Amino acid sequence: MSTERTEISSLGEFGLIDHLTRNIELQQASSVLGVGDDAAVIDHFGKQTVVTTDLLLEGVHFDLMYTPLKHLGYKSVVVNLSDIYAMNAVPTQIVISIGISNRFSLEALDEFYEGVYAACEKYGVDLVGGDTTSSQKGFVISITALGEVAPDKFVKRSTAQKGNLLCVSGDLGAAYVGLLFLEREKKIFMESPGVQPDLEGESFVIGKLLKPEARKDIVEFFAANDILPTAMMDISDGLSSEILHICKDSNLGCVLYEEKIPVADQMKNAAYKFEIDPTACALSGGEDYELLFTIPQADYEKLVLNEQISVVGYMTEPELGAHIITKGGGKHAITAQGWNHLT
Amino acid sequence: MSTERTEISSLGEFGLIDHLTRNIELQQASSVLGVGDDAAVIDHFGKQTVVTTDLLLEGVHFDLMYTPLKHLGYKSVVVNLSDIYAMNAVPTQIVISIGISNRFSLEALDEFYEGVYAACEKYGVDLVGGDTTSSQKGFVISITALGEVAPDKFVKRSTAQKGNLLCVSGDLGAAYVGLLFLEREKKIFMESPGVQPDLEGESFVIGKLLKPEARKDIVEFFAANDILPTAMMDISDGLSSEILHICKDSNLGCVLYEEKIPVADQMKNAAYKFEIDPTACALSGGEDYELLFTIPQADYEKLVLNEQISVVGYMTEPELGAHIITKGGGKHAITAQGWNHLT
Numbered sequence: 001m002s003t004e005r006t007e008i009s010s011l012g013e014f015g016l017i018d019h020l021t022r023n024i025e026l027q028q029a030s031s032v033l034g035v036g037d038d039a040a041v042i043d044h045f046g047k048q049t050v051v052t053t054d055l056l057l058e059g060v061h062f063d064l065m066y067t068p069l070k071h072l073g074y075k076s077v078v079v080n081l082s083d084i085y086a087m088n089a090v091p092t093q094i095v096i097s098i099g100i101s102n103r104f105s106l107e108a109l110d111e112f113y114e115g116v117y118a119a120c121e122k123y124g125v126d127l128v129g130g131d132t133t134s135s136q137k138g139f140v141i142s143i144t145a146l147g148e149v150a151p152d153k154f155v156k157r158s159t160a161q162k163g164n165l166l167c168v169s170g171d172l173g174a175a176y177v178g179l180l181f182l183e184r185e186k187k188i189f190m191e192s193p194g195v196q197p198d199l200e201g202e203s204f205v206i207g208k209l210l211k212p213e214a215r216k217d218i219v220e221f222f223a224a225n226d227i228l229p230t231a232m233m234d235i236s237d238g239l240s241s242e243i244l245h246i247c248k249d250s251n252l253g254c255v256l257y258e259e260k261i262p263v264a265d266q267m268k269n270a271a272y273k274f275e276i277d278p279t280a281c282a283l284s285g286g287e288d289y290e291l292l293f294t295i296p297q298a299d300y301e302k303l304v305l306n307e308q309i310s311v312v313g314y315m316t317e318p319e320l321g322a323h324i325i326t327k328g329g330g331k332h333a334i335t336a337q338g339w340n341h342l343t
Numbered sequence: 344m345s346t347e348r349t350e351i352s353s354l355g356e357f358g359l360i361d362h363l364t365r366n367i368e369l370q371q372a373s374s375v376l377g378v379g380d381d382a383a384v385i386d387h388f389g390k391q392t393v394v395t396t397d398l399l400l401e402g403v404h405f406d407l408m409y410t411p412l413k414h415l416g417y418k419s420v421v422v423n424l425s426d427i428y429a430m431n432a433v434p435t436q437i438v439i440s441i442g443i444s445n446r447f448s449l450e451a452l453d454e455f456y457e458g459v460y461a462a463c464e465k466y467g468v469d470l471v472g473g474d475t476t477s478s479q480k481g482f483v484i485s486i487t488a489l490g491e492v493a494p495d496k497f498v499k500r501s502t503a504q505k506g507n508l509l510c511v512s513g514d515l516g517a518a519y520v521g522l523l524f525l526e527r528e529k530k531i532f533m534e535s536p537g538v539q540p541d542l543e544g545e546s547f548v549i550g551k552l553l554k555p556e557a558r559k560d561i562v563e564f565f566a567a568n569d570i571l572p573t574a575m576m577d578i579s580d581g582l583s584s585e586i587l588h589i590c591k592d593s594n595l596g597c598v599l600y601e602e603k604i605p606v607a608d609q610m611k612n613a614a615y616k617f618e619i620d621p622t623a624c625a626l627s628g629g630e631d632y633e634l635l636f637t638i639p640q641a642d643y644e645k646l647v648l649n650e651q652i653s654v655v656g657y658m659t660e661p662e663l664g665a666h667i668i669t670k671g672g673g674k675h676a677i678t679a680q681g682w683n684h685l686t
Contacts, residue, residue: 032391033499038429038576039395039490039498044387048375052382055440055474055485086381097398097485131398142398142440142485148384154384156376233381 006106011249016132019106020113030148031126040128042093052083058138062063065189066182069108071210073115076141079236082122082214082289084147086234088155088222091123091214097131099140099198122290123216123256153228155293156251158233164294166246166254166313167229169218172239173278174267176285178202178209180274204266212226212289218308219291225302232293238284241336242292244322253320256313256334258327283324284337349449356607359475362449363456364397367470371435383471385436390491394427394468401481408532409525412451414553416458419484422579424466425557427490429577432499432564434466434490434557440474442483461654466559469619496571498636501592503574507637508574509589509597512561512645514584516621517610519628521552523617547609555632561651563633568645575636575685579628584634584679587665593637599656601670603671626667627680 011019026034033041042049056076058064064072077094084091096116100109125145185197199206215234222229231250235242239261247254263278272276272320294315295303303309322334353442354362358371369377372377376384385392399419401407407415417669420437427434439459443452542549547597558577565572574593582604590597606621614621637658638646646652 033497037499037501038426039393039432039488041430041492042392042394043494043597044390045391047387049387049392050382050491051385051387051436051438051472051487051489053438053440053472053474053485053487054475055442055483057442057478058474059441060477083381087384090381093394095394095396095487097396097418099398099403099483101399129394129396131396131397134401134403136402137480140398140400140442140483142396144394144396145382145485146392146394149384151386154376156380158380207382270622 004107007102009102011102011106011248020109020132022040023117025139026126026128027124028126030092031128031218034126034128036168040093040095042128042146044148048151048154050087050089050149050153050154051144052080053142053144054080054083054237055334056141058140063185063186064139067210069111070081070115070118072268073112074119075115075210075212076143076211077116077119077123078214079212079289081119081125082234082236084145085214085216085219086232086291087147088219088229088232089147089149090219090281091125091145092237093126093128093146094120095129096127097133097142099133099209101135101137103141104139123214125133155229155232157231157233157246160246160250160252160294161296162315162317163297164230164250164315165297165311166243166292166294166315167311168235168262168290168292168311169215169308170288170290171264171267172235172288172290173260173263173281173285174205174208175212175287176272176281177267177274178205178207179287179292181206181270182209189209209268209287213289215291221306227295227299227302229293229295232291235288235290236286237290238274238286239292240283240334244336246292246294247318247322253316253318254313254322255316256322256324258324260310260312262310325334347450350445352445354449363452363475364470366460368472369469370467371469373435374471375473377469378436383438385471385489387491389494391494391497393427393430393490393492393497395423395430396485396487397423397426399484404548405481406529408529410553412454413458413461416455417462417554419486420459420462420466421555421557422632423486423488424462424468425577425579427488428557428559429634430490430492431496431562431572431573431575432490432492433562434468434488435469436469436489437463438472438487439470440476440485442476442478444478444480444482445480459554466557483570485498494668496570500566500574500576500589503589503593503595503637503658504639505595505657505660506640507573508640508643508654509586509599509635509637509658510652510654511578511582511605511633511635512558512651513631513633514605514607514610515578515631515633516606516614516624516628517548517551518555518630519624520610520613520617521548521550522630524549524613525552529634545613547607548613552630555630557632558634564649570638570642570645572636572638575634578631578633578635579629581629582635583626583677586677586681589635589637590661590665593658594661596659596661597656597665598659599665599667601667603652603655
């Protein structure tokens with residue numbers, strides 16, 4: 001954190017916008033006009049546009065006590081891009097609005113935007129507009145992301161088919177365990193401010209929470225290998241909640257195998273320190289930003305070479321409901337909170 | 344205001360989204376897919392897309408003590424559409440995110456959305472997505488609007504030409520006087536809660552504040568009469584601030600005639616009750632959402648039939664600066680706050 005402190009009020013609203021946008025270089029040919037006018041202008045070259053938006057509030061979605069502002073800026077962009085990839089589309093532009101109270105200095109805001117621009121650069125998207133306003137209390141972030149997709153190549157949640165394979169990218173549950181560590185250390189710090197945080201060895205799970213990535217590579221893999229998922233969404237609220245969305249929206253049931261759910265060894269070891277079940281973290285943790293998708297069984301061969309994709313189950317007729325087969329062979333109904341041991 | 348009270352928490356996040364979006368009917372052929380997935384999908388038919396966003400915070404941008412929620416919903420949409428029209432574009436879709444604390448009931452939220460949907464219907468735009476979250480305190484509204492424009496027909500702020508006529512739509516300053524009335528009555532009410540507000544006869548200025556409209560008709564008039572302004576923006580921060588934007592961005596000066604600035608008789612009479620100058624309200628008041636634009640002198644004949652358009656001055660070379668000629672014949676430099684009597 002820089003030690004200088006410039007009052008944001010010393011710049012004025014337009015000075016602030018000039019300051020925050022002074023280094024923008026548009027990367028997308030479709031960005032005809034960016035920040036600095038009433039609105040941005042975007043060209044399409046025959047593609048369709050995908051749009052998504054997220055509102056992030058301090059104290060609800062993030063805690064600045066353990067979230068570096070640069071990471072927050074990065075993550076704010078990434079969670080929106082994840083929604084664009086979940087449509088099988090390529091993100092192209094974002095607009096970002098922020099509300100800030102006077103407890104934030106210009107240097108603090110610059111750190112946030114450093115993260116925003118780092119994400120834009122990594123994912124090749126242009127920041128083309130936004131709004132900056134004062135808030136009475138707390139930091140408010142609203143991001144809208146636009147993306148493009150060839151007509152009829154976008155993938156909805158509601159179009160999975162019976163017999164399709166249910167697949168996920170990456171590994172699950174780590175961000176949730178990272179959150180448990182940071183909340184524990186915050187609690188210790190609040191009670192004994194002299195104690196240094198003990199996060200030794202937990203950089204994997206903490207990194208998954210503070211600096212998630214969107215699965216650009218998976219969508220590129222689909223395009224390169226001529227794979228069109230029948231349904232897809234990103235995993236932000238935990239695997240079981242998202243599986244239930246696909247089942248409900250597609251009017252299907254499913255079978256999920258616990259042993260197939262991808263979890264990292266670092267996550268398992270970290271979960272054991274809290275004496276919690278790694279599978280429960282994967283099912284209910286949230287903030288993974290991995291992709292959950294369904295494909296026809298005939299496409300299975302196309303997937304096997306990608307180690308970042310796991311087949312975790314299959315879709316059934318709706319009457320069979322949504323179930324998980326545990327490692328012990330038990331069968332339980334999936335609930336939004338994980339699974340219900342009573343059924 | 345309805346007297347029922349349903350706790351929003353009783354619906355859950357997805358129940359709430361279902362509830363708020365249950366009556367959406369998409370109007371735009373370009374809205375391929377609306378709410379209910381990771382992102383919306385929009386087609387273009389060879390047009391370019393215009394995008395703008397606004398963040399509105401309770402206590403900063405609006406006061407719920409005198410702002411009916413339905414009006415707030417309507418206005419939140421309209422102020423964004425105004426930015427789209429200011430690009431000479433036609434608004435087509437919006438996404439809206441809200442953060443709400445538990446002091447809001449579902450009925451209160453429904454009133455807000457009634458206004459949102461009323462504006463969508465009036466202006467023919469589709470609500471295609473959004474995000475709904477809890478806030479710790481206060482009502483947070485973020486709206487992003489998309490619009491379309493034929494390639495190269497969008498109008499920027501930076502392209503006014505020397506000798507162009509400077510024009511405004513409608514009349515100015517009324518919303519500001521409306522705000523003065525409401526703030527006065529709020530103060531009286533806070534001091535003596537039994538006293539009923541005295542807003543008799545001020546429905547014009549109060550209506551301009553609480554339920555502004557965007558100038559769809561002006562953009563349609565341009566299209567019908569083959570007029571392409573050389574520069575345009577909407578008037579949200581007061582006429583003088585916006586004129587300075589066009590001068591700066593176009594690297595020009597201007598002359599503005601006080602006697603040409605359109606003000607309504609109701610606004611003048613209301614301003615006199617506060618013993619303030621109606622011209623000052625027009626120059627510095629803000630929240631007018633009228634259009635400020637420049638046209639070549641050769642297009643003057645095309646404008647004269649439209650009583651909703653006033654020519655208020657002309658653009659000069661930059662060395663001459665931006666000046667107002669007052670009714671008394673004085674010449675003053677225009678400042679963002681109105682004009683500077685010392686120059």
